[in-house]
């Protein structure tokens with residue numbers, strides 16, 4: 219028998235009240251698991267609900283506008299959604315670490331980055347200032363600051379974009395979490411640093427058995443680091459599977475379009491010369507205030523059939539039941 | 553070999569930057585005198601109308617500082633910035649205001665640059681209204697709606713506030729705001745870093761189309777070497793505040809004359825899916841508080857020559873005259889390829905196409 223997953227998100231639905239008094243559905247029945255010691259990648263179009271998923275797990279959705287309509291988030295056998303806030307505070311930055319998407323807004327502007335990392339360390343472990351400082355310096359070194367003491371007293375605005383992102387990662391690793399939720403942890407990093415951070419995360423996973431839920435649009439990165447990929451579209455899971463399979467032979471028309479849009483290497487420009495545009499997906503995500511019947515991808519889908527506009531496709535099994543795909547084309551004639 | 557200022561051989565550049573330096577004072581403890589961090593160190597380049605200059609280099613090397621300084625959002629310490637023939641290095645904020653429309657920026661951290669109390673319609677329309685770019689309010693709102701649609705947001709986005717959007721949606725709001733006023737020059741600082749590849753393709757197509765139609769120039773900063781290669785006419789490679797290589801995009805991306813460019817581009821994932829370890833950088837960069845004497849890259853360079861590279865700083869030099877490909881290195885890579893060949897590669901124009 220396999221052991222139960224560390225984290226299990228079940229039928230999660232989240233909506234937002236907007237200023238105009240309407241309600242916006244951000245997540246609509248999302249389910250997936252993060253197994254013990256494994257890495258799961260969450261990908262999908264900008265605005266599809268990745269950050270909302272992450273914030274739901276940490277119970278950090280903005281109040282009062284966000285509402286969890288239904289679902290459960292089971293972590294180590296407990297539903298985080300029913301935990302009292304005090305217990306939740308222990309989970310945050312303790313068993314579950316988080317790297318936020320926008321570093322500048324996640325850091326406190328008036329404290330030095332060194333002080334902020336030390337605080338994150340001392341929040342979960344009693345130790346002297348001196349020890350905490352040494353630990354903070356070591357963490358900074360691990361996330362790619364070769365001379366951490368030169369940066370210890372810097373304020374967030376004195377660091378470059380990529381440096382801030384790495385400071386956030388150092389804070390998230392301050393108390394080694396069971397689960398690290400990382401929202402675009404490498405979007406501001408160059409290739410060499412990205413490789414270094416990737417290796418660091420893989421080490422943490424191996425040495426400490428840490429599980430990782432990584433949100434990213436960096437497909438080569440996720441292909442290398444993740445065991446399982448979850449593709450979201452308009453607040454719903456549309457495809458899952460191992461990254462090697464999903465990226466090489468995507469089954470859902472959205473995933474196919476996603477993979478196709480990578481700019482080709484070796485195409486260079488000449489001034490004043492026009493060239494063919496990159497293939498894109500026409501249109502945008504559906505208006506989240508309305509929920510039309512049918513498949514959410516239908517208005518943009520190159521494969522759309524009459525049926526897709528009338529009926530919402532369920533998740534169909536694919537790859538012999540290993541993966542799932544939300545598309546009638548996978549369901550055979552049934 | 554010439555080490556003179558880098559200028560286009562024909563036509564007028566839109567932006568000309570000469571020996572620009574930006575030093576930040578850094579305190580380390582209360583009693584010590586402040587030291588200076590050389591974020592940008594003697595950088596010169598030009599950008600022509602309708603041209604994209606890609607800017608790459610590792611995290612913290614000074615790209616954002618350079619981009620903000622040429623727009624006078626950070627004060628230059630030394631050097632000169634000339635925009636469309638006008639020296640703007642020391643212009644007062646008042647005198648520079650008329651130029652502000654023409655020079656826009658998409659910030660690396662877009663959220664903190666969006667006013668949380670304004671709706672998307674107001675944010676994107678602000679410049680159009682302030683600069684009276686539309687004859688009627690109807691025309692103004694049409695321009696705003698069109699711009700918002702072009703960055704891939706639906707009409708329902710118009711009356712919502714920035715905090716109601718995802719990271720990538722905010723980045724696109726910032727792009728729409730910058731492009732709405734029909735600028736001549738835009739600093740794009742990691743403009744697609746928060747976007748998935750399909751929306752990224754939409755934005756790249758938009759930037760390129762506007763350039764074709766309106767001759768906008770871009771300084772395009774990105775960590776994604778594939779995107780930079782695809783978008784740029786020329787590429788500048790920065791290391792520790794200096795430009796170490798600059799030239800036509802194909803030349804820089806394929807020849808990689810500077811050992812640092814080798815390391816940087818060598819880290820690209822391989823096309824053929826070969827899993828062999830990628831070549832990344834060895835060692836660590838020197839601290840920007842004490843830039844080394846001699847070449848900035850020497851501490852990590854396998855080709856560093858004692859007595860030369862640690863003594864003298866190599867100039868940014870055109871190795872094949874007329875190639876517009878400059879490198880600051882005493883031992884550029886692949887020098888064997890550099891012997892003048894009778895059949896010069898067709899991609900190296902003898903002189904850039906003339907303006908107009």
Ligand SMILES: Nc1ncnc2c1ncn2[C@@H]1O[C@H](COP(=O)(O)OP(=O)(O)OP(=O)(O)O)[C@@H](O)[C@H]1O
Nearest residue numbers: 234244264265266267268269270716717718719720
């Ligand atoms: N505070 C909020 N109020 C109203 N709507 C919101 C709010 N936060 C997010 N949304 C909406 O919820 C949807 C999902 O947003 P989310 O931030 O999860 O996207 P994402 O997948 O992380 O996208 P990105 O890749 O661009 O960061 C979006 O359509 C967004 O507009």
Ligand SMILES: Nc1ncnc2c1ncn2[C@@H]1O[C@H](COP(=O)(O)OP(=O)(O)OP(=O)(O)O)[C@@H](O)[C@H]1O
Nearest residue numbers: 376377378379380576591611612613614615616617
């Ligand atoms: N306001 C400031 N005060 C002091 N130092 C600063 C300030 N802004 C930037 N720096 C320093 O200047 C150097 C260059 O920073 P910059 O933001 O230009 O880097 P970057 O190349 O854009 O990096 P990234 O790719 O990570 O965004 C860094 O060492 C940074 O810490």
Ligand code: SF4
Nearest residue numbers: 513516519526545546
């Ligand atoms: S269900 Fe229909 S519209 Fe939806 S993705 Fe499949 S083919 Fe396209």
Ligand SMILES: [Mg+2]
Nearest residue numbers: 269319718719
């Ligand atoms: Mg997000």
Ligand SMILES: [Mg+2]
Nearest residue numbers: 378379616660
């Ligand atoms: Mg930057």
